[in-house]
Amino acid sequence: MEGYFKVPNKILDSLELNGSDKLVYMVLSRYSNNKTKRCFPSVTTISKKARLSRRTTCRSLANLEQLNLIKIEREHGSVNHYQLGQ
Secondary structure, three states: OOOOOOOOHHHHHOOOOOHHHHHHHHHHHHHOOOOOOEEOOOHHHHHHHHOOOHHHHHHHHHHHHHOOOEEEEOOOOOOOEEEEOO
């Protein structure tokens, strides 16, 4: 069975986001719960799915958080939790 996920138009249309930022947001969207908009993929998983380096992925996550498009709940010694904005 094929699946799908939604990405808000404001993400794709944003002039503040570069291509890497948009790819990272799309990966987070793919893994997020449809109701809660929360997910917890590892940075390694995000990097692999987006086909980006770890460093570029971390920069994009920081940029998305700075623009209040995601909230990162950092877990010491564990995988981060991500909350996608509405």
